[in-house]
Amino acid sequence: MMKLSRSLFISCFLVAVIVKPGQAKEVIKISPIQEPNHFARTVKEWLAQIEQQQTPQTEVVQVTQVKANPTNKGVEVILQTSKGQQLQLVNRSTGSNFITDIPNAQLRLPSGEAFTFRSEKPIAGVSEITVTNFDANTIRVTVIGEVGIPTVELFDSPDEGLIFSVATAASTAQQPQTQPTPEQQPPESQTQPKPSTQGDEPIELVVTGEQDGYRVPDATTATKTDTPLRDIPQSIQVIPRQIIDDQKTIRLRDILQNVSGVTPGAGYQNSFDRVRIRGFTQETTFRDGIRDNFPSTDFANVERVEVLKGPASVLFGQTEPGGIINLVTKQPLSDPYYNLDLDVGNYAFYRSALDLSGPLNTDKTLLYRLNVAYENAGSFRDFISSKNIFVAPVIAWKLSKNTDLNLFLEYNNRDYKPDRGVLAIGDRPGSVPINRFFGEPSINEGTTTNYKFGYNLEHRFSQNWQLRQAFSTNIFKSDEIRVQIDELQADGRTATRDIANFGGTTNEDYRLQTDVIGNFKTGTISHKLLFGVDLNRYTEVSDGFSNGPFASIDVFNPVYFVPITRPTTPYIVQNFTDTLGFYLQDQITIADNLKLLLGGRFDTVNILQKDLVAQSSTNDNNSAFTPRVGIVYQPTPPVSLYASYAESFVPQYGRSRDNSAFVPERSKQYEVGVKGELFDGRLSATLAAYHLTKSNVLTTDPIDSNYSIQVGEQTSKGIELDIVGQLTPGWNVIATYGYTDARVTRDNDLPVGNRLQNVAENTASLWTTYELQQGNFKGLGFGLGLYYVGDRPGEIDKSLILPSYFRTDAALFYKQDNWRVGLNFKNLFDINYYLETQGRDVVYPGAPFTVIGSVSFTF
Numbered sequence: 001m002m003k004l005s006r007s008l009f010i011s012c013f014l015v016a017v018i019v020k021p022g023q024a025k026e027v028i029k030i031s032p033i034q035e036p037n038h039f040a041r042t043v044k045e046w047l048a049q050i051e052q053q054q055t056p057q058t059e060v061v062q063v064t065q066v067k068a069n070p071t072n073k074g075v076e077v078i079l080q081t082s083k084g085q086q087l088q089l090v091n092r093s094t095g096s097n098f099i100t101d102i103p104n105a106q107l108r109l110p111s112g113e114a115f116t117f118r119s120e121k122p123i124a125g126v127s128e129i130t131v132t133n134f135d136a137n138t139i140r141v142t143v144i145g146e147v148g149i150p151t152v153e154l155f156d157s158p159d160e161g162l163i164f165s166v167a168t169a170a171s172t173a174q175q176p177q178t179q180p181t182p183e184q185q186p187p188e189s190q191t192q193p194k195p196s197t198q199g200d201e202p203i204e205l206v207v208t209g210e211q212d213g214y215r216v217p218d219a220t221t222a223t224k225t226d227t228p229l230r231d232i233p234q235s236i237q238v239i240p241r242q243i244i245d246d247q248k249t250i251r252l253r254d255i256l257q258n259v260s261g262v263t264p265g266a267g268y269q270n271s272f273d274r275v276r277i278r279g280f281t282q283e284t285t286f287r288d289g290i291r292d293n294f295p296s297t298d299f300a301n302v303e304r305v306e307v308l309k310g311p312a313s314v315l316f317g318q319t320e321p322g323g324i325i326n327l328v329t330k331q332p333l334s335d336p337y338y339n340l341d342l343d344v345g346n347y348a349f350y351r352s353a354l355d356l357s358g359p360l361n362t363d364k365t366l367l368y369r370l371n372v373a374y375e376n377a378g379s380f381r382d383f384i385s386s387k388n389i390f391v392a393p394v395i396a397w398k399l400s401k402n403t404d405l406n407l408f409l410e411y412n413n414r415d416y417k418p419d420r421g422v423l424a425i426g427d428r429p430g431s432v433p434i435n436r437f438f439g440e441p442s443i444n445e446g447t448t449t450n451y452k453f454g455y456n457l458e459h460r461f462s463q464n465w466q467l468r469q470a471f472s473t474n475i476f477k478s479d480e481i482r483v484q485i486d487e488l489q490a491d492g493r494t495a496t497r498d499i500a501n502f503g504g505t506t507n508e509d510y511r512l513q514t515d516v517i518g519n520f521k522t523g524t525i526s527h528k529l530l531f532g533v534d535l536n537r538y539t540e541v542s543d544g545f546s547n548g549p550f551a552s553i554d555v556f557n558p559v560y561f562v563p564i565t566r567p568t569t570p571y572i573v574q575n576f577t578d579t580l581g582f583y584l585q586d587q588i589t590i591a592d593n594l595k596l597l598l599g600g601r602f603d604t605v606n607i608l609q610k611d612l613v614a615q616s617s618t619n620d621n622n623s624a625f626t627p628r629v630g631i632v633y634q635p636t637p638p639v640s641l642y643a644s645y646a647e648s649f650v651p652q653y654g655r656s657r658d659n660s661a662f663v664p665e666r667s668k669q670y671e672v673g674v675k676g677e678l679f680d681g682r683l684s685a686t687l688a689a690y691h692l693t694k695s696n697v698l699t700t701d702p703i704d705s706n707y708s709i710q711v712g713e714q715t716s717k718g719i720e721l722d723i724v725g726q727l728t729p730g731w732n733v734i735a736t737y738g739y740t741d742a743r744v745t746r747d748n749d750l751p752v753g754n755r756l757q758n759v760a761e762n763t764a765s766l767w768t769t770y771e772l773q774q775g776n777f778k779g780l781g782f783g784l785g786l787y788y789v790g791d792r793p794g795e796i797d798k799s800l801i802l803p804s805y806f807r808t809d810a811a812l813f814y815k816q817d818n819w820r821v822g823l824n825f826k827n828l829f830d831i832n833y834y835l836e837t838q839g840r841d842v843v844y845p846g847a848p849f850t851v852i853g854s855v856s857f858t859f
Contacts, residue, residue: 061087061105063139063161066117066131074123074167077131077141081105081161089154097680098152100164101637102139103592107131118729120773126150126166128729134681135228136218142680213242214732215684215725221306221326223587223597224289224315224530225517230675231587231595233630233642235261235688237722239305243734246769246783246811248343248824248852250299250351250375252285253835256325257787258767259307260720260736263760264789266421266835266844274836277322278309278692279716279742279759286316286326287452287472293509293538294450294476295327296412298390300353301371303330309720310669310690311648313626314599317534317581321648321667321694322716331406332367332396333357338859345852348378348385365398379419380434380848383441386416402460410452418446418482421844423555424800425492429834432555434845438495439483440550441560446480464519474509478502483550485841495841496552501567503544510537526589534581534603543572572612577651579605585628593634597644600627605651605664620661624649638677645670652698657707667694683725683733691717693745700749713746714756730771730781737764744796755793758802758836762790769811783811783824794837805833807846818858826850 065080079102081087090101107115117131127144134140143150143166155163216238218228229236237259249255252273253264265274265281274283285295309323316324336358343351357369375388395407418439425431454472461467479502486496515532548567553559583601590596605622630644646669652662673688697712718740726732740763742756755761765788771781787807794800808829813822830849837843 060137062108063105064109066107067160068119068122068129071165071167073165074126075119075129077117077119077129077164077166078157078160079105079131079139079141079162079164087162097145098143098149099680100141100152100154101134102141102162103137105139106137107133107139120729123166129166130680132681133217134677135230136226137228140681213726214240214734215682216240216304217681217684219306220289220328221286221308221324223585224515224532225528225587227587229684229686230634230640230677231632233595233597233632233644234646234671235309235673235686235690235720235722237307237309237686237724239307239734241303242732243767244299244302244305245856246732246813247767247785247809248811248822248854252295252299252305252325255299255305256307257765258734258736260722260738260763260765261309261322261718261740262307262738263740263758263763263792264835265758275325276759277307277320277325278690278718279714279740279756280320280322280694282320282322282325286324288329288456288470289316289326290454290470290472290511290513291316291509291536292327292452292474294448294474294507296390296410296450296452297414297448298373298375298388298412299327300355300373300390301329301369301392301394301410302327304328309688310644310671310692311626311628311646311667313603313624313648314601314628314646315532315583315585317536317579317601317603318605318650318664319648320650321669321692329392329394329408330355330357330369330371332369332394334359334364334367339856341854341856343852343854346850347380348376349852350377351375360395367396369394369396381419382435382437383439383444384417384419384437386414388415389413404458406456408452408454408456410450412448412450414448416446416448417441418444418480418484420482420484420838420842423485423488423495424794424837424840424843425488425555427800428803429794429800429837429843429845430832434832434848436555436558438485438497438553438555438558440562440564443499443564444482446478446482448476448478450477451475466517468515468517470511470513472509472511474507474511476507476509478505485553487841488555489552493554493556494552495555497550498547499550499565499567500547501545502542505540505542505544507541508537508539511535528587528589530583530585530587532583534579534583536577536579538575538577538579540575541573543570545570570613574610574612575653576608577605579603593637595632597628597630597632599629600625603649607651607653609653618655618661622651622661622664624664624666638681640675641673642675643670643672652696652710654708656709657701657704662698662708662710663696665694665696667692669693679725679727683723683727685721685723688720689718690720691715697747699747702748709748711746711748712744712750714742715745716740716742716756716759718742730773731768732770733766733768735764735766735768738762750796751798754796754798757794757796758792760790760792760804762788764788767809771813771815779815781811781813781815783809783813785809785811789833792836794843795839800837800840802834802837802843805831805846807831807833820854820856822854824852824854826852 061081063079063081067078069076087102088104092099109115114133119129122129125146127146130142132140151167153165157163218226219236219238220226222232222234222236239255239258253275256262256275257264261278263276284293286292306326311321312319312324339355341353353373355371360366360368371392373390378385390412392410397405399405422432452474457469459467481501483497483499486498488495512535518529520527545567546569551562581601581603585599588596602625607620610617626647626649628646632640632642634640648667649664651664669690669692671690675686677684694714696710697714698708698710699712701707701709721737724734740759742759744750744752744754767785769781769783772778789805791804792802794802807827810825810828827849833846835844835846
């Protein structure tokens with residue numbers, strides 16, 4: 001009998017295996033493990049290992065289930081696969097641990113999701129057995145002995161897969177004193193195997209496993225292929241769904257507080273988020289590797305967030321140099337899955353989300369996933385509220401054995417009150433309460449509607465070559481009118497205001513991306529080649545009225561609902577941007593511990609701008625070549641040393657005083673770092689140092705201040721540390737520290753040497769949760785979050801400083817079977833802090849003490 005919990009697809013599963021001890025099995029003994037392999041200690045041994053590692057590799061074998069059976073010697077762990085004979089084994093020991101790496105296999109459920117296996121105290125003398133995905137192509141089996149190295153034998157069963165037979169020295173010697181007494185029995189949830197007096201009596205062993213938690217071993221953003229993070233010569237951090245759910249984050253800026261080198265921002269008009277990575281503003285994201293100029297304001301269908309730091313134009317075209325943010329969405333599952341999540345908080349916050357998935361036909365060649373969310377929220381800000389509706393269906397169609405087609409659609413509608421925060425009086429904000437609103441409650445209104453639809457097609461020509469194509473259409477419509485502060489008068493309390501009526505804006509973004517991926521060898525050197533073509537058409541049509549004057553307001557005693565005056569000067573602007581890009585990348589494996597990454601891209605950009613009121617237009621062409629090169633050396637399997645160089649570009653709009661077109665901004669970065677795996681791969685760490693320079697920055701023309709010239713330069717250099725993973729079963733942690741020295745290094749207007757606006761030199765964060773693993777309170781968990789952001793220039797001339805802050809969050813939750821309840825406390829000590837400024841008249845405060853109660857059901 002086998003029991004499989006449906007909650008496997010969320011966080012964990014239970015497997016109960018019953019066998020008859022006398023039952024015969026057809027097995028082939030691979031070899032008893034006597035002397036585990038060790039790392040090379042001499043050049044001769046190192047060269048011999050390289051020669052052994054360069055033998056041709058077979059395909060990556062999928063292990064779809066891990067089972068455990070008791071035996072008269074101890075316990076056997078079965079890696080279920082029909083290709084056990086193709087698995088490659090590398091054995092070693094450290095302390096009292098026996099470790100086997102299988103460098104051509106992956107733990108994947110039939111639905112494609114990764115999982116891990118863990119059994120605590122399965123037999124006397126063994127404290128734990130784990131089976132995990134060490135990286136994108138390697139399974140690691142770890143047997144932890146309580147005193148010495150356990151005895152492990154390996155067998156291959158054509159019917160079941162690869163078998164690890166585990167016994168302690170005590171059990172093989174049949175020493176009675178090592179057998180557990182009744183007082184030593186483990187908890188009921190993990191039943192110890194007992195000797196049987198009858199050959200046909202079933203013996204039950206229950207083991208626990210869980211989906212990969214805080215630590216994600218591989219990502220696609222850095223290379224557009226599934227690549228282990230340890231093999232990427234750039235800093236890349238991944239925030240999985242479990243962290244998002246544990247923290248109850250619903251805004252991108254809150255998710256990215258878990259990444260080093262990121263200064264969180266407040267977004268634009270309470271409608272979308274903006275952050276700064278390594279000192280440079282990021283206002284766009286990517287969705288499944290495709291640029292998303294208008295990201296959805298809901299994350300119901302996001303599986304994880306990948307942040308690649310540094311220039312990324314080589315694969316993604318025009319990007320700001322600080323890095324890119326890639327949202328990886330949830331995909332259909334082959335087994336039925338239903339989840340309902342309800343959240344309620346103070347400030348009239350309500351949110352519900354539904355996640356459904358499963359097959360649409362009996363042979364499971366047609367799968368679906370549907371994510372729906374509704375949010376209605378007030379705010380600590382006076383008169384501010386928002387309403388959000390989100391629907392995202394996905395259909396996965398297996399056209400043939402080698403061809404898969406995914407069709408997706410997203411609809412997002414958001415109604416909101418445009419809000420520009422408070423203002424600063426003097427060199428620090430805080431003169432007015434953080435809840436005070438300076439617009440007009442009866443006027444400030446905004447709405448956005450976003451449609452995304454397209455497809456992802458994948459065809460495998462052979463085991464080594466495949467074609468991928470993605471098409472995406474993004475239609476974004478917005479309509480907004482607002483009253484806003486223009487300037488504080490000399491009396492220090494009267495602020496002039498204006499009214500901005502943006503009317504209607506429609507943006508259409510069409511993108512077609514085609515990739516060919518191939519694996520081949522030149523001699524003993526392995527290559528993973530990627531060739532791609534990007535084609536994009538982007539249009540923007542805006543019509544409305546230019547800003548006009550509005551009634552002033554007393555910032556200390558505001559009076560609202562004054563007579564309405566509307567602007568009367570119309571504008572109609574059309575922008576058309578066509579982009580074509582070609583890129584080539586080669587991931588070269590010189591040896592298992594030495595990898596090289598080479599890439600280059602060429603882009604052409606045509607920008608056509610029309611002002612229909614002024615009856616003028618400009619048509620500009622830009623082109624750019626962006627390279628990337630990186631190297632990774634792994635002196636030991638858990639440690640990766642890397643270095644890289646990368647460039648990026650961003651086209652510039654407008655003309656100079658002599659009517660010349662601006663050339664693209666260019667950026668280049670040098671980065672070195674080390675990545676390490678601790679606690680047998682349960683914890684990973686990345687330490688990076690970088691030097692980033694951005695040139696061709698627009699600055700004021702010294703002859704005519706109405707124009708700009710491209711002589712500006714900005715530099716950012718820093719050190720970043722990211723740690724994420726599991727310290728012990730149930731204890732997860734993610735911690736960061738970032739030092740960012742971002743300054744003006746050349747400019748005609750700004751003071752050279754000044755720090756860039758809104759960029760903190762020091763940021764740090766810690767989020768940790770612990771869930772009780774046994775006892776009467778099993779499933780009860782606690783969370784603690786600590787976030788520090790240093791002071792930041794509110795204006796680049798240093799006339800305004802945003803003070804540093806230290807914020808504390810906390811969580812309390814309880815999980816049982818298919819349900820979870822929780823309380824999340826944000827800004828636990830109710831401190832006043834400020835996120836960012838767009839000048840003295842636009843300062844965004846952070847939220848005060850907030851509590852969110854949640855309940856989740858999985859069926």
